[in-house]
Amino acid sequence: xxxxxxxxxxxxxxxxxxxxxERLERAGARVVAAEGRxxxxxIATCAEAxxxxxxxxxxxxxxxx
Numbered sequence: 001x002x003x004x005x006x007x008x009x010x011x012x013x014x015x016x017x018x019x020x021x022e023r024l025e026r027a028g029a030r031v032v033a034a035e036g037r038x039x040x041x042x043i044a045t046c047a048e049a050x051x052x053x054x055x056x057x058x059x060x061x062x063x064x065x
Contacts, residue, residue, distance in 0.1 A: 007048055011055065
């Protein structure tokens with residue numbers, strides 16, 4: 001462990017934060033709502049994330065990684 005907070009970006013297609021976000025926050029993660037309508041939004045809203053979770057469809061390819 002690096003001793004720093006883990007940031008998790010969640011692309012949920014407009015769904016409200018739910019139990020997954022709450023559990024992650026209780027475990028000490030920083031959770032951010034991200035956008036996934038196109039690659040540019042994925043890059044912009046997930047740039048600082050250590051982990052990206054996608055619930056639904058999000059169009060991204062090599063450019064995002």
